[in-house]
Amino acid sequence: MSWFKRKKKGILTELSEQNDMPEGQWVKCPGCSAILNRRELEENFLVCPKCGHHFNLSSQRYFNLLFDEEAYERHDEHLTSRDPLHFEDRKPYTQRLEAARKKTSRNEAVQSATGTINGLPLSVAVMDFSFIGGSMGSVVGEILARSVKRAYTEDRALMIISQSGGARMMEGALSLMQMAKTSAHLTRLADKGLPYLSYMCNPTTGGVTASFAMLGDINMAEPDALIGFAGPRVIRETIGQDLPEGFQKSEFLLEHGFLDLIVDRRNLQEEVGRLLGLLMA
């Protein structure tokens, strides 16, 4: 018996997964400024044990957290973005893509997988804000559409975990059309009576909120996430005054009737399992 037996499998993942947190054994919580031990934080699903702040969680960690036995099949990792518009602002889009791939060790801003949760079949897609702001271009739209398709052709429930600045500017109208594409596939899932759970993380804005993220049968969000259509800066400039405290936060959306539940990540597996158990039994 080793002294350092891992209590939970799959918690310590490769370094490339940890790019949203600074290196080192100690991490300062942006929520409450407490100095946290990295190992403890990771055992706590990257939620600050002091204030409940949710650090970004990678797709792999979400898969491990949700699927039974941490067993699942990944899909669509072989899709890569092209540069259909030859887009160039201060930097060419191709360079931005290359940098994002290097930084995240991922091909794109969403990853998909299938597996089971409490024995129930589930298709999951997880967006990743560290890849060009989690923005949705052709590949992201296609992977999401395939995740929905996989759900309705294989009789699975669907869960999409969103974290995105919205549609990707560098693919112009093609990005915009991904909103319609993903939403259109959701109609077929609904026809089959299969549940769709949407879980919105910090931040979820723009064309992602204004399409599949708001279309869950059950709309859920992590605590204190920024969720909206227009960004706070744009709204402030439009109306010429400061925004009220808590505006566009999860709790605000719950109060205004656009969320069913705010779910702490530490309870996510349990909550999703319970909901799907009720709906798919």
Next chain:
Amino acid sequence: MPNNDSQYLLDFEKPLVELEQKLDEMRTLDANNLSIDLSEEIAALESRVKELERSIYQNLTRWQRVQIARHPLRPYTQDFIDALTEDFVELHGDRAYGDDRAIVGGFASFKGAQHGYADQTVLVLGHQKGRDTKERKFRRFGMPNPEGYRKALRLMKLAAKFNKPVITLLDTPGAFPGLEAEQRGQAEAIARNLFEMAQLPVPIVVVVIGEGASGGALGIGVGDRMLMLENAWYSVISPESCSSILWRSWDYKEEAARALKLTAPDLVEVGVVDEIVPEPTGGAHRDPEQLFTTTGQAIAQVLHDLQALSVPDLLDARLRNLDQMGIFDEAPANPSVAAPTS
């Protein structure tokens, strides 16, 4: 007819309009004065006008097209409704919060007979901009609030109930980015429309008539066929906002317009737009009557084609069409199975 009021002139229109004014003066002079024959000079000037027109409008930059799409004299949704339909009855309100004046809609008789098809009842709706300061404010610059999208959805569901086709006209700088819009669920309202329009069991023809920015346009823009006027623009964001985000300055709107590839020919190339509706030389505002005829013809033809399909075929084709939106690379699949990592 071209309106020569100089306050409405775009920079690149000025030389042309000045030349046209000169031509008009000469014609008047010629008509009033029998002793001088100016016909040769007039003919020469006419050909110069034509030439100048060609040189200006054949090589429009993307930013110039954006300017034409925003021309203050450009026909708006209500003008199209007046020209293409009869007996329009505007319907109001979302039955939940209010009536949004940035979107107008209602039932009307589409004048298909003019184009060789039958007249028929349609549901027509679109973003509405205002002509003067007062009306612009009243129409919120064509930027809808959630109740606008919800009104549109209510009307489209009525169209489905009475089995009438839907024509939507897109002309917005975007959904309104306001505090109340967010409170009342701008994102949810747009998302709901995308979902419902994808399965609305009647034909939907979408026409981009002016500006088509972002989810604010798409919120009434999902359908079976996408038509776009020659000088309209359609993209994920306006050139100005794109400039402010990517260049961190408002000064790069021309570069942003170029980068976004937002013109009708650009969008045909990437498969987003099905058909370009040609505009009169110089833009829709220089000859609205001609534009209405061309647009009416295009819509009549598309409606005729779509109405030949059964509802299941129509909806399958709509989903297939949306499904193939996007351009990307796909390497050979190599699915990996993650086993427990102990």
